Amino acid sequence: MLETIIWSICSLIVGIVLGFLIARTVTKKQLEKNPPINEKMIEAMMSGMGRKPSQKQVKQIMAQMNHFK
Numbered sequence: 001m002l003e004t005i006i007w008s009i010c011s012l013i014v015g016i017v018l019g020f021l022i023a024r025t026v027t028k029k030q031l032e033k034n035p036p037i038n039e040k041m042i043e044a045m046m047s048g049m050g051r052k053p054s055q056k057q058v059k060q061i062m063a064q065m066n067h068f069k
Contacts, residue, residue: 042061
């Protein structure tokens with residue numbers, strides 16, 4: 001009886017750790033494939049606010065965002 005409980009607890013712990021590691025790996029791969037914000041999104045956002053951004057401004061914003069990663 002005690003052996004069954006110990007095996008159950010160990011299996012649960014191993015499952016939680018493996019699930020976390022797999023989820024983290026999958027999330028990292030998805031973020032590399034589809035970054036949350038790219039240059040086109042920044043241009044569209046600034047155009048929506050009524051300004052035409054220069055390429056230099058877009059590059060500066062991207063650099064700031066990459067710096068905070």
